[in-house]
Every structure is written in structure tokens, then in C-alpha cells.
Amino acid sequence: MSETITIGVNHITRVEGHGNIKVDVQNGEVKECKLEIVEAPRFFEAMLEGRHYSEAAIITSRICGICSVGHQLASVRATEDAFGIELTKQNHQLKTLLDMGQYFESHVLHVYFLAVPDFVGAPSVFPLVATHKDVVLSALKLKKLGHDIGEMIGGRLVHPISMIPGGFTHMPTVKKLEEILNRIQDAKEELKNGVKLVSSLTLPDFERETEYISMYRDGEYAFIDGNIFSSDRGEISYKDYRKVTNEYLVPHSTAKRAKFSRHSYMVGALARFNNNYKYLSDDAKQAAEDLGLKPKYYNPYMNTVAQLVELIHIVDNSTEIINDMLAKGIKNEKPVIPELKECAGVGAVEVPRGILFHEYTYDKNGFITKANCIIPTAQNLQNIEDDMNDMVPDSIKKRTKEELTLDLEMLVRAYDPCISCSCHLLDVEFVNE
């Protein structure tokens, strides 16, 4: 490719929300290489002010449809943290299962519907109905399972209903848990076919070591409870999340950005895999080996592969939880009603795209006086841009403009960004055309 190029992709497709990629190279020198976030500002932190504690999760759920379970979990955990409500074992299990239902739905959607079309040269999943019908049907079946797990626990998966601060207003039945358990076992076989499919695909060969940040809890692959873990600095209390995220603004993005020990850091499946590998189930470790993924892995395109590994782990972990619930019996626990007081709390949870933080301050009547939400995609944006800046100078010598455009779009998609959330992304624009 010539030494002077401009790339401009406006409204990158097959991602959640609106973003653009802009690249400008003059005589082999990268003048500009950035990821613009053009999603409309939504002002959630301002809308939360003055609202009652019982409404916080209802409101923040609407930050994003795909991540609504995640926002509700972070919101409810923050409120519970503020009022000093401890989780019972069953409450912990129900929350974890709900989170896992969301992982199932979200990871399957990303791996099969959004990422795989690139690798088989299709513009979307729809043409694959004709050429790869078995794969599409398998993906639909897996996605439906995630959906149904969410429905069993939350009443529905998009903007769930029954999880409130202090507990759940609705319990799953034994019959439903048994049905889901059977389908989870079938899903494991379907996922093994997915591992075969994905291991046959060739991912772009690009590595850049960065700081990996996830949740951490001794003895488990942490989902809804734990501290923060940085691959550079180790464990940090979840209460000190602001020391990690250090949010700042850039003019080309309505989403805020984050940095900790370096210029940028990565959150999400690959970060969790790198930090918490030892706690994956044996079969998930085996799948990782079959897929050529070992910790520490520095190729961001492998985030998609790490998601597939996590799906296997989730099958095993959710089987364990459901078996335990069935053995002990489901208790009709009423949600704890908080004692109102002036207080503040932080909720940190791992959601499909990475670690998510909500923090609320309450007045003595239970109304929010201050709110803060820090979104995984916002934490990843600078890392994506740093990957682009690292990749482009070398790639322009070897790749055509079309190939490089696709490389960049695939890079952004690999992070599975959620732009609605981050502004609460995507087109590539090669400037100068």
C-alpha cells in the first residue's frame, strides 16, 4: 500500500452503538489514528440524582440493552454495599447465575454473530443461514439458553425485573432449574463444536503487551464479588476503584477514557483469562489449549477466543451452582429491607465486556445525591487506540487499504465494545479522501 493513506469508517457495524475509525498516514508517518465515539450523550449520572434507591437499578439498566443485567448487578451491589447488606449464599448464587445467563447471551452473540462473519468472509450472520445453517442454529440454541437462564432468575434478560437491592422478588422453581440444567449439559456438546470451528480460523497475528485489569477473589473465577486485580500491581480494594480508573475526556469521544499504571489498560475476557486462568474449570483449560490460548496472551484479537473458553467455564460453574441449589432446596428468602441512613457504596462486577463499577451516595431518606458509573468499554477505548497506533505503521507496508480497514474493524470488534454503554462505536475513516 502507498505510504500516504487515509481511512474513514463511519458508524462501524456489528458493534453495539456508534463509533468511527479515523486513520491518516502521510509519507509513511502516522498523523492520526483514532477511535471516535459519536454516540449521543445520555447523562445517566445526572438523571440518577434525586431518585429513590429502589429505582437506581431500573434506571441504570437502561444504559444498555446488551449489558442491562451487568448494570443492574453493579447497581444493586453498590446499594447493598452502601446500606451494609450482606449476601446470603442463595442470593450470591442467584446473582451469579443471572450474570452467567448474560455472559451466555452476550458471548454467543459476539463470537458467532458479530465476529465469525469476518473470518468466513461474510458481511453478517444472515447469509450464513444459507451456507452454515448448522452453525447458525447451534448459535441460536446457545443464545436462547442464556436468555432462558436470565428469564428464570430475572423475569427477563433485557432489563430484568426481579432482582432488587437485598434480594429477589421471585424464585426459580425446581422444575425450571432441572430443565435448565439439562440444557446446559447439551450446550457443552454444542460448544465443543464451536471450539472446533474457531480453532480452524486464522486470526490476525498481532501482539501488544498491556496492563490487564479484572476482578479477583481467592479461589474462584470472580464474577460478582471481589477486589480489583492489575497484572502490573496486583490486588487493590474494590472501594479504591477511582485510583484505578482515573477517568479523563478526549474531544473526539462522548465516552470517557481510563488509565492506571500505563497509557492504557485492557479489561474483558482476555484480561480475566490472563489474571484468573488458574481458577478456570479443567474443561475450560482444555478448550483453551485446543484453541492455542495460554496465559499471558497478548494478542487482542484472541479476546473472542477467550470468550469461548469462558463459555465452557460457565457451563461447568453454573452446573455446580444449580446442583448445589437443588440439593439444598430453594428457600423463599424475602429481600432485606435496608435501614435508611446517609451512606455511600461501590458495586464492582465482572460483566461480559470487563469490570464495571457503580458508586452511589444516598441521603438519609434513601435518595441519590451523587452517582458514578464506569463502563468496561470506556476503560478499553484508549487501549484499542494504542493497539491501532502500534499496528498501523507496520501494516501499511504490508497490507492493502481494504485489508487494513478490515484489520482495524476486526480489532475494534474483538474488544466487543459496547458504545451505548461507553457513552453511555463504529465506522473507519481514512481522512484526506
Add this chain to the structure above:
Amino acid sequence: MSKPKVAFFDFTSCEGCQLSILNLETELLELLDIVDIVEFREAMSEKSDTFDIAVIEGSYSRDSDLGRLKEIRETAGVVVALGACAHIGGLNALRNSQQREDLLKKVYPDHPDWYETNEKALPISAAIKVDAVVPGCPVDVKEFVHVVKNLVLGKDPGLPTYPVCVECKLNENICVYELGKTCLGPVVRAGCNAVCTSNGGVCIGCRGLIPNPNLNSQKDIMQKYGLDIQRIIDSVNLFMTENAREVQ
């Protein structure tokens, strides 16, 4: 006869309604028997210059979106508002009680001047004519399929004009007022099968008011149960900020 072309567009929203449609799974494949989906940015890279039915999710909150909305209106034979944000402003409109400048200063304190937003987040009907709606936050996907089928047949999809209470009673739920909670079921449009009250929640009004809602009767209910009318106004504010004044 060629199949009608359907295109999806999104403005200020969480994209949860489009996601709910992708969640249709097998019904989505059946829907593809009667329509062609020609644009759906969340799921596909293809784009189309022509389409018969435009399905729009999200509120109208930026002047720069007006041109695109008008283009969609000029191209489409039928425009469908998908979900509460497009239909009634939805949760986005919760910001409308605060001044634009205050919002920008609160959320982007260092650079409030970098970002574009209107004074209010409004339903898309504030910008263009809308022919049909699929209410809800998120939409009920069965209702979405019902609306599309009827539009393909050239019929008025027709939405329930009775309140959520009707469906809630059919589901044999205990009235949440008996449990001391505040619920918008008596004045909000049915069609969701009372999904919130059936899962231990209350109706939060995401589907909008029924035609000619009996607001006096709602006030009577509040008095009967000794509840503060302010709680209803707060609830109405969640999804129907523009209606809240009417209720007051």
C-alpha cells in the same frame, strides 16, 4: 411478489429493543420468510438506499440527527417507532427536568462545550410522522412480530386500549397496592402480559398511558391505600416525563 424491505435505525437509546429482536431466535428466521432485512447495523454490515418499512429505536436528542430522521421518513413507506425511547421519549426524557447546560456540566465537567445535545430528549414523533408503534422498555418481541405481520398485510396493527391491570388480573397476581406498593397498572397500556407485576415488580409505565386514562381514579386509589401522590408523579416521570405535567 417481492418481499417488503425492512431497515432498522437507532438514535439515542440502549439498543435493547433491537437486541430483543435478535433474541427472537427461531421466530426471527420465520420473520425472514415474509420480509427482507436490508439494514440492521447492530447485526450486519450491509446498508440499503431503499426500504419499505423503517423501524426506529431511540429518542431524538440532537439537532444533527434531524437530517437522518427526515431522510428515513422520505425513503420509507411506513415508519415504526420501536420501544419507549422512540415512542414516548422513554427513560432518556428523565433528563428533561434539568437544564441542558447543567447536565453537560455535571457529566462532562471539564469540557461541557465539547458535546452536542438538545434541550430535551423527545419521541421521534417530535421530528417526523410516525405510522405505527411497538411500545415498551424493552419491547415485547411477540408484539413486534404482530405489528410487522399486520403492516406487511396492509392492516392497522391495533394495540390494546385497556390497562395493564386487566392482564395482571388474568395472571391471578395479588394486587401490589394490597402489598403497600405504588403501581401504574391502572393507567398504562396493556400488551406486556403484566410481565413486571407477574415477576414481583410493579408497573413502571414503560408502555405509555392508555387513551383517556382515568387519572382521577388513580388518585382515588392512592388515597384509598394512604399513599403519597408524589410517588405516582415520580413513577410517571421515569418513562413519561412529558406526561407527568398532565398528571400533576
